[in-house]
Amino acid sequence: MTNQLEIRNLHASVGDLPILRGVNITVPRGELHAVMGPNGNGKSTLAKVIVGDPEYTVTEGEILVDGHNVLEMEPDERARLGLFLAFQYPVEIPGVTIANFLRLAMQARKPEGEEVSFMEFYGKLQEALKVLEWDESIVERYLNAGFSGGEKKRNEILQMLMLDPTYIIMDETDSGLDVDALKIVSKGVNSLRGPNLGGLVITHYQRLLNYIVPDKVHIIVEGRVVQTGGPELAQRLDAEGYDWVKELARA
C-alpha cells in the first residue's frame, strides 16, 4: 500500500502565478504512467515540483514517496530517497566530468564510511554504456557541455541507470531524438522496469509509448488531471489532438 508515489491535491505556483491547481496521481511501484497534455499546462512544473525545484512554491497538497512526505525535504534528500527526474532541458556544467559526477552521486547514496569501489563503479558503468550503445570516452567529457540535444537525453538515461532510482520521471526525453536514439533510450528505460520501479513518462507522442508501454495515461490541462485511462487514451490523442480534452477542462 505504501510502495507508491502519491500526489494528492497538489497546488503549486511561480511567484503569484498558480500553475498546478490540484493534481492527483498515484503510481504504485511496478507501473509507469504516461502524462500528456497541451503545451504550457503544467507537466514540467509537476515534474520539477516532485523533485523539489526551489523555483516553485507548493501552496497546497502532498507528495508521498513510499509513505514519506517529501515536501519538507531538500532536493538532494529526495533524490537519495529514490526520485529521479530526466530533465526536459538538462543544464551544461563545464568543468565537471561525467565520470567524476557519477562517482560522487553514487557515493552520496552510500552510508557513512562506505566507499564506492572502483569495481562497483566501473562494472556498472560498462553495463550502462553497453545498453546505451555509447563509447566509454564519453564519461571523460564535461557534463552536457557542447552535447547535442540527443546526447543530453542519452546522458540523462545513463545517470538513471547508474543511480538506481525507485521512481523515475521522464520529461519529454523523446523530443529531439531520431528513431534510432529513441529505441536506445527506451531500451535503457525498459532495462530498469520491474516490480521495484515506478514513474511518470511525460510526452507528447505515441511514438515513445510504442516502446515504453505505459500502464496508465493521465492528461493534464490547466494544471489538473482531466482524464485518466489506459494506453488507448494516448492513441486517441495522437489521432484526434487535444481539442476534445480542452473541452473537458472547460466542462
Add this chain to the structure above:
Amino acid sequence: MTQTLNQAFSAEAVTALGGPEWLTERRRAALELFGALPLPTEAVEAWKYTDVSGIDFTAMKPTRVKPAVTDEAALPESVRARLASTDVAAYLVFDGPDVVYASLPEALREQGVVFTDLRSALASHEALVREYLYSVVPAEVPDDTTVAAPGTTPSKSPDPSEGKFSALNAALWTNGAFVYVPRNVEVELPLGAFRVLDESGAFTATRTLVVADVNSKVTFIDEQDSPDLEGAFAFGAVELIVKDGAQLRYVSVQNWGRGVTHIQRQRGDVARDATLNSLVVTMGGTLSRTEMQSYLRGQGSSSEMLGLNFASEDQHFDHYTLQHHAAPHAHSDLLYKSVLADTARGVFSGMIKVDLGAQKTDAYQKHRTLLLSSEARNDSIPQLEINANDVRCSHGSTTGPVDPEQMFYLLARGVPRSLAEKMLVTAFLEDVLSRVPLASVVKYIEAVIAEKVGAV
C-alpha cells in the same frame, strides 16, 4: 623620513648585497627613489580599492640567511613534497635571501641554457644580466601612456607612487632567478623556482628574469609557499623578455600562508611574432596585489593571460592587468576567474591599451567572479583606450553566485549541497586550467584549489 631609519632600507644594506659596481649604483638610485616616493593612496586610480597605508617599513627585517644544502633530503618538507610530484627539468630553491639548492641537468647546460640564481649569474654571465635586468620592470613605474593621434589626448601618465614597491624591489632584491635560453633552443620540460618564507616580521624581495632569445621556447614556473605567518612581506618583480619568434610560457603560483602581504609586478615584453602564455594563480597571503602586464612590442606578437584566484575569510586580492598593444597584428586574450568566499574582497582592474598604428589588434578581456557569500565583495573595472581604428577589442566582466540551475541539477542527483558547491567552484576554475598544457603543475594547482574549497 622615519622609514629610512630602518637599517634594512639603508645604503649600507644595499652595499652589503654586493655585486658589480653598476648594479650597486642602480640599487642605490632605486633606494633613493623608494625613500622619496610616498605609498600609493586611494587617490591613485590604480590603487583605488586597495589600502596599503598600513604597511610599515620601519618594522620589517630582511630574511635570515639559511645554509645551502647539498642534498634534496635536507630541503624544507614543503619543498620536498613539491619536488616529488613536479616534472620540472631543473629548479632553484630559495629559502631566505639565497638559493639553497639548484639542479641543472648537463643536457641543458650543453644547449647553452643559463639557469641559475641572479647573483651567480652576475658572476658568470654579467653582460647578459646587465643587458636585461631592470629593462622590463625598472625601479620606476613603466610609462604606459598610449600613443594617440596628434591633437587627441593620450592616456594619463601613471602616478609616480606606483613605483614605490618596484623601487623597493630594484634596490633590495635578493633571491633572484635567472633564465636565458639561446636562439633556436627549445627546452622541452619546464624550469622552475620554489621560494619559501618562514619568518614573521620579515620581508623578501623576489625577482625573476627570463629571457627567451630569438625563436627559442621555454616554460618557467614560479612557486611561492609559506606557512601562516604574522606580518611578513613579499615584494616581487618578474621580467619576461620574449624575443622575435620565441615562445615563453610562464606560470606563477602564489600560495603564501595567511599574514603575508604580497605585492608583485610582472611584465612581459613580447617582440615580433613572439608568444607569451601566462597563468597567475593567487591563493595565499592576506593582502595580495599582483600586476600582470603584457607589452606587445612586436608585430604579430601574442599574449595569453590567464588568472585564477580564490579569496576567503579576510583575504583581499587585487589584480591589475594591462594589455598594451604597441604594434599591428598583435593578439591578446585575457581570462581571469575569481572566487570570493566569506568576507573576502576582490579587485580586478583590467586595461586594454591600443596605440596609434597598432592596426588589426585583436584584444580580449574577460573576468568572471563567483561569489559564495553575500558578505564578499568584488570590484571589477575593465577599461579600454583605443587609438587605432581597425581593431577588434572586447571586454566583459560578470559577477554572481553559483548558477542556481547547475546547483539544482546536482542536488537533483542526490549530491549534498556543500559538495555540489565545491564541485561548481572547482568546475568554474577548471575552465582556466584546461587551457594550460602542463599536467604536473595543473595537478598541483588543483590540489591547492581542493584544499581551499574544502575549507570553505
